[in-house]
Structures are given as structure tokens and as C-alpha cells.
Amino acid sequence: MSAPRIAVDAMGGDAGPAAMLGGIERALRADRSLRFTVVGDEALLAPQLERLALPAGSATILHAPDSIAGDEKPSQALRRARTTSMGLAINAVKEGAADAALSAGNTGALMAMSKLALRTMPGIDRPALTALLPTLGSHDCVMLDLGANTECDAQNLVQFAVMGAAYARTALGLKRPRVKLLNIGTEELKGTDELKEAAAMLREATYLPLAFNGFTEGDQLSRGNVDVVVTDGFSGNIALKTAEGTARFVTDLLRRAFTSSLRSKAGFALSKPALHMLKVHLDPNNHNGAVFLGLNGLVVKSHGGATAKGIANAIAVAARMVRGDIVRQVTTDLDEFRAHAFAGATVSSDPS
Structure with missing residues (x-):
């Protein structure tokens, strides 16, 4: 895949949009083929995005009227998944509009939302x-x-x-x-x-x-x-x-x-x-850049305190995983493991 599409929760993390947008700018300097959906408050993001003068067509904004607080309980966050920047970034992966989602926000909320939206792989x-x-x-x-x-x-x-x-x-x-x-x-x-x-x-x-x-x-x-x-x-x-x-x-x-x-x-x-x-x-x-493995989709978690440099590295991790088709690789290996495990169980239960 030549142009990974990454949905970025621009409202998460300690530094908020400044670090997230700065990371996108740095990532594009290293790899101009990347494409971003920047999710968050459009009124806040649009002026900052224009000042960066990114390559034409490399980033679009998906408006999200709400965001997840760092101390918010996952159960509370789940109820607001459809209106928050984190939830909409994950949903972009679910709907096929993005190949990966990236957030520096609340880890528990990110895991809960990702599991609900993308579900776990068979065998996980x-x-x-x-x-x-x-x-x-x-x-x-x-x-x-x-x-x-x-x-x-x-x-x-x-x-x-x-x-x-x-x-x-x-x-x-x-x-x-x-x-x-x-x-x-x-x-x-x-x-x-x-x-x-x-x-x-x-x-x-x-x-x-x-x-x-x-x-x-x-x-x-x-x-x-x-x-x-x-x-x-x-x-x-x-x-x-x-x-x-x-x-x-x-x-x-x-x-x-x-x-x-x-x-x-x-x-x-x-x-x-x-x-x-x-x-x-x-x-x-x-x-920087930790991956939630075992989901039917790719979600990357950044350190909450990451700088623009750290966000760029997390983006690079997401792009590498997309190009390496990590979800397919994990699925193939799990199918192999399950097939052998099932065959072994069948043999061991055979009364002959």
C-alpha cells in the first residue's frame, strides 16, 4: 500500500492539537505519500492546519464536537464514542475511510472504544x-x-x-x-x-x-x-x-x-x-507508538506527553504496520496455530 491513510485524534494528549499537528507536519516531511484525517474541533484545527502549509490534499478535517478527558472512565467514554474525536477516529478505521487510527489520549478509553468498534480477531x-x-x-x-x-x-x-x-x-x-x-x-x-x-x-x-x-x-x-x-x-x-x-x-x-x-x-x-x-x-x-494487536483494524497509542517528534514517530509506526499488513499477518499465524491445536485435540480424543 503506497499511501497509508491515518485518522488522527487531534484533541488527545497533554499538548493537544499543537503536538498532534506538528507531528503530522514532521511525518509528511519524511513521507509525502501519507494521507491524514485530522479529527477534532474544526474551528480550532482549521487555522492551525492552514498555517502549516502542508502538501495539497494530504490532510482533511473531520469535525468532532467533543473529546475524551484524560481521567474519564472507559464506561463513560463509550457512551460518547459517536461525538468524540477519539471515537470518530476509530470509526474511520471501522468504516474503511482510514487504514489506522492514532491517539495520544486516555488509554483505557481508547482500548474500550477500539474493542467495541473493531472487535477482536477470531482466536483472540x-x-x-x-x-x-x-x-x-x-x-x-x-x-x-x-x-x-x-x-x-x-x-x-x-x-x-x-x-x-x-x-x-x-x-x-x-x-x-x-x-x-x-x-x-x-x-x-x-x-x-x-x-x-x-x-x-x-x-x-x-x-x-x-x-x-x-x-x-x-x-x-x-x-x-x-x-x-x-x-x-x-x-x-x-x-x-x-x-x-x-x-x-x-x-x-x-x-x-x-x-x-x-x-x-x-x-x-x-x-x-x-x-x-x-x-x-x-x-x-x-x-513512541504502541499498537493494539488482536483487533480487526489498526489502532496506535502515543504517549500522552509526546512531542511533535514523538507523534511523527508514532505515525511512522502506523504507516509501517499498514504497509506490512500486520492485521493479515496476525490472522494468518493465528489460523495456523488454531488449525494445529484443533488437529492435536482431535487426535488426543480419538479412542483408537
């Missing part, structure tokens, strides 16, 4: 929030779930592994991604019953386009020795927030150290290129 019990994390390896690492599901059974974790591997093939170009389950140890006897059962199922699924390599611990997430890390949303969200907090801690600590004396300032001048590379690697805006 729960969608998972999926993103790329930086590593010391040659490429990033896929991690899911990052907060959509606080409790998961073994079947959910296996489904996440299948979806995560498809995402890694699309986003990272890996033919057979290395998949591990996040656990409190790498030994087979450690972990919950759900983790042990999921591991047993994945070891048997040798027909899938992934390489299951057992368990990994939290301190190994950034080492580059795994391509897909699978966990429940409770643990995944804690791991993600801890990693982001550690990155900020390291950055602030270095800044403090390099401004503590004249000698330190001289050292900063000499180390500036290396520190810039570190800053780029740790900046969450450079890794």
Missing part, C-alpha cells in the same frame, strides 16, 4: 498493547502486553506470543523472531502455573514462524538477546515504566555530574557526542 480473547523497546543489540525488542490486560491465562500469553512475533517480522524484518516469557527466573520450575503452561504450549508450536527460547528476567530486557518479550499487562506496564524512569534517572544523573565543577564541564564538552547518542537512544519520543 484479548487485544494486547505492543511497543518497541531500545536494546544494546542490533535492533529494538518487541514487548507485549504493556497494560491492556492486568490478568492473563496461558492461552492469552500464547496468543500474545503469536501476535508479537508477527509484529517483529513486520517492524524489525525478522524471519523467525526469538520469543521469551518474562519471569522471575530462567529455570523451567520458576513462575506461575500460567507461565509454565504457556511455555509448554509454545515449545510444542514448532510450526509457527518464531523461536521460543524459554524465560527471561527483567534485567535482560535491554541486552539484545531476545526479539519478543511476552507478559501480562500488569507486569509489562511496571517493566515499561521502570525502564523509562531509569532512563530519566541516568540522564539527570549525568547532567548533574557534568555541571558539578569546572573540570566536569570540561569533561562534558569532550563527551558531548557520546552523550548526544545516549540521549537519542533513551529519549522515549524516539520509540
Whole structure:
């Protein structure tokens, strides 16, 4: 697909339309084939959009008289889906007017609306929030779930592994991604019953386009020795927030150290290129854009505090997933898994 169409909830996020429109402008500078439906208050958006002088025909406005608050309960948001910028952006995907929806707004509301409008794929019990994390390896690492599901059974974790591997093939170009389950140890006897059962199922699924390599611990997430890390949303969200907090801690600590004396300032001048590379690697805006996998449509979640640069990166994620036809890839892999699982169940139940 040469021209991905992306519906953007322009009213979501901490910075509102300024960051969302700035992200669209940056994204179009990098890829002029993109097409946008900017959803929100037309009276507010139209003047700002005109000032950007975007390529002709690259962005149109879909008026939404309302928006979702950051602290609004998902149940309340669902009742206003038809009048809000978030709900109308998702509906554009449902109606086929857009290939993907992007929002930096309320995560719970976005998940609830997406599930209601797009429904889950056959063979998927729960969608998972999926993103790329930086590593010391040659490429990033896929991690899911990052907060959509606080409790998961073994079947959910296996489904996440299948979806995560498809995402890694699309986003990272890996033919057979290395998949591990996040656990409190790498030994087979450690972990919950759900983790042990999921591991047993994945070891048997040798027909899938992934390489299951057992368990990994939290301190190994950034080492580059795994391509897909699978966990429940409770643990995944804690791991993600801890990693982001550690990155900020390291950055602030270095800044403090390099401004503590004249000698330190001289050292900063000499180390500036290396520190810039570190800053780029740790900046969450450079890794922005989490995908809800498992839906009959593509929805991308941006950090609420993302800058225009971060929004542009989230748009790039959406465009990559559209061009890679991630929904079809996940569907194909799930059909393969279900076919083998059904065949195994038939054989095991045969009295002969």
C-alpha cells in the first residue's frame, strides 16, 4: 500500500492539537505519500492546519464536537464514542475511510472504544498493547502486553506470543523472531502455573514462524538477546515504566555530574557526542507508538506527553504496520496455530 491513510485524534494528549499537528507536519516531511484525517474541533484545527502549509490534499478535517478527558472512565467514554474525536477516529478505521487510527489520549478509553468498534480477531480473547523497546543489540525488542490486560491465562500469553512475533517480522524484518516469557527466573520450575503452561504450549508450536527460547528476567530486557518479550499487562506496564524512569534517572544523573565543577564541564564538552547518542537512544519520543494487536483494524497509542517528534514517530509506526499488513499477518499465524491445536485435540480424543 503506497499511501497509508491515518485518522488522527487531534484533541488527545497533554499538548493537544499543537503536538498532534506538528507531528503530522514532521511525518509528511519524511513521507509525502501519507494521507491524514485530522479529527477534532474544526474551528480550532482549521487555522492551525492552514498555517502549516502542508502538501495539497494530504490532510482533511473531520469535525468532532467533543473529546475524551484524560481521567474519564472507559464506561463513560463509550457512551460518547459517536461525538468524540477519539471515537470518530476509530470509526474511520471501522468504516474503511482510514487504514489506522492514532491517539495520544486516555488509554483505557481508547482500548474500550477500539474493542467495541473493531472487535477482536477470531482466536483472540484479548487485544494486547505492543511497543518497541531500545536494546544494546542490533535492533529494538518487541514487548507485549504493556497494560491492556492486568490478568492473563496461558492461552492469552500464547496468543500474545503469536501476535508479537508477527509484529517483529513486520517492524524489525525478522524471519523467525526469538520469543521469551518474562519471569522471575530462567529455570523451567520458576513462575506461575500460567507461565509454565504457556511455555509448554509454545515449545510444542514448532510450526509457527518464531523461536521460543524459554524465560527471561527483567534485567535482560535491554541486552539484545531476545526479539519478543511476552507478559501480562500488569507486569509489562511496571517493566515499561521502570525502564523509562531509569532512563530519566541516568540522564539527570549525568547532567548533574557534568555541571558539578569546572573540570566536569570540561569533561562534558569532550563527551558531548557520546552523550548526544545516549540521549537519542533513551529519549522515549524516539520509540513512541504502541499498537493494539488482536483487533480487526489498526489502532496506535502515543504517549500522552509526546512531542511533535514523538507523534511523527508514532505515525511512522502506523504507516509501517499498514504497509506490512500486520492485521493479515496476525490472522494468518493465528489460523495456523488454531488449525494445529484443533488437529492435536482431535487426535488426543480419538479412542483408537
